[in-house]
Amino acid sequence: MRKFTYLVPKTLDEAISLYQSYGERAKYIAGGTDVLVKIKEGKLAPDYLISLKHIISQDRPFLNHETGELYVGAFVTHRMIETSPLVQAHYPILYDAVKNIGSVQIRNVATIGGNLVNAVPSADGAIPLITLDGKANIYGAKGQRSVDLLRFFLGPGQCDLERGEILTEVVVPRLLPRTGSAYIKHGRREAMELPMLGVGVLLSLEADMETCAKAGISLGVAAPTPIRALQAEKHLVGKTINEETLAEAGKIAGEESKVRDSIRGVAWYRREMVAVLVTRMGMKALERASRNAEVGMGNK
Amino acid sequence: MSREIAFVFNGNKMNMAIEDHWTLLHLIREELGYTGTKEGCGSGECGACTVIVDGNAVNSCLYLAAEIDGKELMTIEGLASPDGTLHPIQKAFVENGGIQCGFCSPGMIISAKALLDENPNANEEEIKEAIAGNLCRCTGYVQIVDSIKSVSGHEAQEPHVVAFRSEEGDRGD
Structure with a gap:
């Protein structure tokens, strides 16, 4: 592999000051499962790699019990999210997504922040966090700022990071009571494959356990960036959630999407599948919301 | 540097x-x-x-x-004993025909070791997930899965029982 100097800062400020010193010749690296492949392929040729892996921060997702917010640090590996009992119990949409990313070997190393800043249309990690109304916390020379994760993605391979800025964490606001959520990666095989389509659905129910109080529907590989199907969400609010209303929402979501023909699938098929998968994930979210309510877990 | x-x-x-x-x-x-x-x-x-x-x-x-x-x-x-005695996972691959050309075998066996160290009672689904990132171009996957199953406590306790698929195992399809 091409020669480079590997720098291992312990704090964000140190990382940023290293980046300022080396500028264009430097590249941030966390897990490295994408950066090292790009260096090997000659697509990147940094003289300095600034590791974000040793910055002292939380190494697993955690809940702020006062605010009910979930914090997912950018340098947390996919495997840490996958094996988190907190995520499995309360954020199954996130679990559904991370467990099928790459392989165990990749998930043990690759970070969620790396998945997000790559900003590929198919980023499995992004869809659930967008569905959950996640906010991206970003740190740079000018200090900290926060953007809606949905707005963080600007185009294929492009995200809202100024030069030298670092995505530090994603914060998910408190879930409403009686919430269920689910994600599906649709493709030809489960492991080691990018999705042809990614669909995430979140439903919060009224006390009657059937009327929709809030809906979140997000689509991956359905546009140049991950998107929320806002019209489809609006269609569900106030309605009784069942297979029919979900199918209607799915059809609207398919129309809202900007699917196109690509090597992994053709547009008309993707549009049809948006409708099918929104319905399926909606039913699954409904079931999960009901189950949570039964065992009294709620979503505190 | x-x-x-x-x-x-x-x-x-x-x-x-x-x-x-x-x-x-x-x-x-x-x-x-x-x-x-x-x-x-x-x-x-x-x-x-x-x-x-x-x-x-x-x-x-x-x-x-x-x-x-x-x-x-x-x-x-690092798996075999210093005297050359094979590790039980290695033995299982030999006994079950889990090795053809042998190129993928070290990676397969190491993935199996990491899985069984963490979860000694891994079921078939968990085994397949653990080796999803290991390709075998001889396509001897059935024998490889059999090899790992034979040393998993799950197999020893409940032979021929298909594990109940909990929510974690649910593919959502």
Whole structure:
């Protein structure tokens, strides 16, 4: 592999000051499962790699019990999210997504922040966090700022990071009571494959356990960036959630999407599948919301 | 740039000087001379280079040697006893025909080791998930899964029972 100097800062400020010193010749690296492949392929040729892996921060997702917010640090590996009992119990949409990313070997190393800043249309990690109304916390020379994760993605391979800025964490606001959520990666095989389509659905129910109080529907590989199907969400609010209303929402979501023909699938098929998968994930979210309510877990 | 690192290699403490741009795979094969770990694709797709770092299976082709500092590394050479007695997983691969050309075997066996160390009672679904990142181009997957099943406590306790698929196992289809 091409020669480079590997720098291992312990704090964000140190990382940023290293980046300022080396500028264009430097590249941030966390897990490295994408950066090292790009260096090997000659697509990147940094003289300095600034590791974000040793910055002292939380190494697993955690809940702020006062605010009910979930914090997912950018340098947390996919495997840490996958094996988190907190995520499995309360954020199954996130679990559904991370467990099928790459392989165990990749998930043990690759970070969620790396998945997000790559900003590929198919980023499995992004869809659930967008569905959950996640906010991206970003740190740079000018200090900290926060953007809606949905707005963080600007185009294929492009995200809202100024030069030298670092995505530090994603914060998910408190879930409403009686919430269920689910994600599906649709493709030809489960492991080691990018999705042809990614669909995430979140439903919060009224006390009657059937009327929709809030809906979140997000689509991956359905546009140049991950998107929320806002019209489809609006269609569900106030309605009784069942297979029919979900199918209607799915059809609207398919129309809202900007699917196109690509090597992994053709547009008309993707549009049809948006409708099918929104319905399926909606039913699954409904079931999960009901189950949570039964065992009294709620979503505190 | 070069740097000094210290790590545990198959149970032995090591100190050595490495170059920043070396991958762990390069360190193992070219510098230490242990060629059991294979290079297949070099980009984290095939799993032939799988090793265990602090209990976790990782692709050594995408792992910087500098990152092994202070950690514990196990390669396929670390499985058998010093007297040459094979590890039970290795024996199972021999007995069940889990090896054809042998190129994927070190990675497969290491992935199986990482799984069973964490979950000694892994069921078939969990085994398949653990080796999803290990490609076998002889396509001997059935025998490979059988080999791993034969040393999993799950198989010993409940032969021929298809595990109940909990929510975690649910593919949502």
